Amino acid sequence: MKEFDIIHRYFENVGPRRKDVILGVGDDCAIVQSRIEHQIVVSCDTLVEGTHFVADMPGEALAHKAVVANLSDLASMGAIPSWLTLAIVMPEGDEAWLEPFSNGLKSVCDYYHVQLIGGDTCKGDQVTLSITIAGYVPTGTALTRSGARPGDNIYVTGNLGDSALGLQCILGEHEFDADVTAQAIKAHYYPSPRVHAGQLLRGIASACLDISDGLASDLGHLLSSSKVGALLDVGALPLSDNLVKAVGEDNAREMALAGGEDYELLFTVPRSESAALDMAMSEAGVRYTCIGQVMSSPELTYELDGKRWHSEAKGYQHFE
Amino acid sequence: MKEFDIIHRYFENVGPRRKDVILGVGDDCAIVQSRIEHQIVVSCDTLVEGTHFVADMPGEALAHKAVVANLSDLASMGAIPSWLTLAIVMPEGDEAWLEPFSNGLKSVCDYYHVQLIGGDTCKGDQVTLSITIAGYVPTGTALTRSGARPGDNIYVTGNLGDSALGLQCILGEHEFDADVTAQAIKAHYYPSPRVHAGQLLRGIASACLDISDGLASDLGHLLSSSKVGALLDVGALPLSDNLVKAVGEDNAREMALAGGEDYELLFTVPRSESAALDMAMSEAGVRYTCIGQVMSSPELTYELDGKRWHSEAKGYQHFE
Numbered sequence: 001m002k003e004f005d006i007i008h009r010y011f012e013n014v015g016p017r018r019k020d021v022i023l024g025v026g027d028d029c030a031i032v033q034s035r036i037e038h039q040i041v042v043s044c045d046t047l048v049e050g051t052h053f054v055a056d057m058p059g060e061a062l063a064h065k066a067v068v069a070n071l072s073d074l075a076s077m078g079a080i081p082s083w084l085t086l087a088i089v090m091p092e093g094d095e096a097w098l099e100p101f102s103n104g105l106k107s108v109c110d111y112y113h114v115q116l117i118g119g120d121t122c123k124g125d126q127v128t129l130s131i132t133i134a135g136y137v138p139t140g141t142a143l144t145r146s147g148a149r150p151g152d153n154i155y156v157t158g159n160l161g162d163s164a165l166g167l168q169c170i171l172g173e174h175e176f177d178a179d180v181t182a183q184a185i186k187a188h189y190y191p192s193p194r195v196h197a198g199q200l201l202r203g204i205a206s207a208c209l210d211i212s213d214g215l216a217s218d219l220g221h222l223l224s225s226s227k228v229g230a231l232l233d234v235g236a237l238p239l240s241d242n243l244v245k246a247v248g249e250d251n252a253r254e255m256a257l258a259g260g261e262d263y264e265l266l267f268t269v270p271r272s273e274s275a276a277l278d279m280a281m282s283e284a285g286v287r288y289t290c291i292g293q294v295m296s297s298p299e300l301t302y303e304l305d306g307k308r309w310h311s312e313a314k315g316y317q318h319f320e
Numbered sequence: 321m322k323e324f325d326i327i328h329r330y331f332e333n334v335g336p337r338r339k340d341v342i343l344g345v346g347d348d349c350a351i352v353q354s355r356i357e358h359q360i361v362v363s364c365d366t367l368v369e370g371t372h373f374v375a376d377m378p379g380e381a382l383a384h385k386a387v388v389a390n391l392s393d394l395a396s397m398g399a400i401p402s403w404l405t406l407a408i409v410m411p412e413g414d415e416a417w418l419e420p421f422s423n424g425l426k427s428v429c430d431y432y433h434v435q436l437i438g439g440d441t442c443k444g445d446q447v448t449l450s451i452t453i454a455g456y457v458p459t460g461t462a463l464t465r466s467g468a469r470p471g472d473n474i475y476v477t478g479n480l481g482d483s484a485l486g487l488q489c490i491l492g493e494h495e496f497d498a499d500v501t502a503q504a505i506k507a508h509y510y511p512s513p514r515v516h517a518g519q520l521l522r523g524i525a526s527a528c529l530d531i532s533d534g535l536a537s538d539l540g541h542l543l544s545s546s547k548v549g550a551l552l553d554v555g556a557l558p559l560s561d562n563l564v565k566a567v568g569e570d571n572a573r574e575m576a577l578a579g580g581e582d583y584e585l586l587f588t589v590p591r592s593e594s595a596a597l598d599m600a601m602s603e604a605g606v607r608y609t610c611i612g613q614v615m616s617s618p619e620l621t622y623e624l625d626g627k628r629w630h631s632e633a634k635g636y637q638h639f640e
Contacts, residue, residue, distance in 0.1 A: 040353075
């Protein structure tokens with residue numbers, strides 16, 4: 001299949017036809033309506049074959065995960081998703097791969113009401129997906145990394161480390177029983193972005209980001225942006241039964257700290273907002289856990305059962 | 321160099337600090353102010369090593385061209401550039417390459433007053449650059465491909481085919497004298513997007529796009545979007561003295577029709593707007609040439625000296 005046929009068949013009319021998208025795929029540019037009294041929130045995330053995902057990752061899961069990684073960035077700012085562009089590089093126009101990929105893309109875009117408005121389809125050796133996503137927030141209400149203050153509590157949504165376990169299963173590094181493996185792979189391939197929870201945290205959280213590189217690394221980003229430190233209670237880290245059953249509690253804690261791609265939200269909340277937080281997370285239907293406190297001295301220290309604890313967790317960085 | 325060091329050193333604070341960019345590189349997302357009574361215009365273009373550019377293309381030229389390819393899409397809609405995201409995939413964090421690349425990026429962003437607000441930096445085998453760019457237009461005034469009507473004149477800005485000649489020089493396919501070669505390579509590596517001219521064509525042109533795949537191919541897109549045909553006067557194609565000197569008039573015409581990456585504007589104008597067009601192009605300081613007429617029958621036919629003429633030109637498509 002040739003480029004323009006591929007675009008027509010697999011990438012036109014993906015996702016809902018949003019009323020604020022005046023012109024979608026097919027011209028030199030797309031046209032989107034501005035929103036009065038709102039700001040535009042923009043993020044960009046890329047997945048490269050061999051670096052971010054294995055070559056035989058199912059097309060449907062790959063499309064899901066690429067979009068979720070971007071939706072998760074919008075979630076961490078409290079933004080309402082609106083549109084995305086997708087640049088896709090691949091060795092050949094292979095229909096057996098494009099069909100499930102396009103289906104996965106449609107499902108996730110429909111569910112989160114985000115429209116594919118443009119992109120590019122090119123030939124290259126490695127499959128590479130680059131998405132730029134935009135949403136909006138009422139002016140001045142976006143959550144950032146830099147608002148954490150000493151005394152704020154530190155929270156995460158959901159469980160941590162399951163995606164890292166899934167990756168171990170996919171790479172065949174360890175063997176677990178079939179049920180454990182299936183759950184872990186699902187966590188790795190089909191993560192849920194906390195889009196609704198993020199929006200409900202506006203006006204409550206003092207700082208927020210999503211956990212993509214690993215809790216230890218991402219918390220480091222939040223703390224350095226906010227110019228504060230933290231005391232983290234390792235015993236409080238939310239771990240799934242599946243993860244603890246598979247690797248034991250000690251390993252599970254390390255995986256929760258170092259493992260990336262959980263796409264949970266990590267956020268800080270002043271104590272005065274605790275009741276509002278509880279209502280917001282109940283409304284979102286999302287489990288949340290207090291895992292520590294923001295401190296004024298700029299270190300990140302770990303405690304377990306009231307004693308200092310040491311972690312090697314560093315999180316992922318390219319070119320390291 | 322590691323990922324976050326690369327971002328900090330080469331990609332933070334690139335381009336002007338625009339007043340409508342509230343938060344740039346460094347958080348999960350960027351935040352941009354909406355513009356009242358304007359629409360957002362968005363485009364996405366990707367360059368892959370080995371497909372779009374040779375491996376030893378200078379970093380400065382590569383950055384320039386990647387941004388220009390995107391600016392040119394905005395120009396074709398008549399949009400005012402505002403911000404861009406850049407996803408860059410490369411084998412290693414090589415400073416000798418990143419330094420000139422970053423300098424080229426800064427120069428072109430400064431000149432066109434467009435701010436780099438986000439992106440991604442990843443490891444992969446081939447250098448791949450994916451840019452999403454956004455600008456704005458007063459609501460309802462964007463130029464599209466679909467407005468050409470029978471009787472409209474067809475115009476192009478500048479000259480055509482020089483970029484294709486430059487590519488032949490770079491690939492060593494032909495040898496020309498040093499002066500010809502230098503001019504042609506400059507046209508290929510440092511094209512000018514017609515940003516100002518595009519803005520001045522709002523309210524004058526009935527349809528517009530930029531020539532990236534080649535005149536024959538891109539005119540085909542415009543005609544099929546507008547559901548019309550055209551009679552093209554091959555003798556009127558604007559050719560540089562350099563191109564004619566290098567390959568002769570006949571080859572020059574074929575290169576003008578088939579060669580891509582000229583980044584000139586191709587547009588149609590109702591006869592009633594001819595005087596306005598002349599004033600607009602004088603103001604932009606851009607040469608423009610009438611190369612044919614829009615016809616109601618949906619074919620694209622070529623004429624030379626009043627006789628039918630045949631072209632093999634098809635333009636570039638991936639996966640062909």
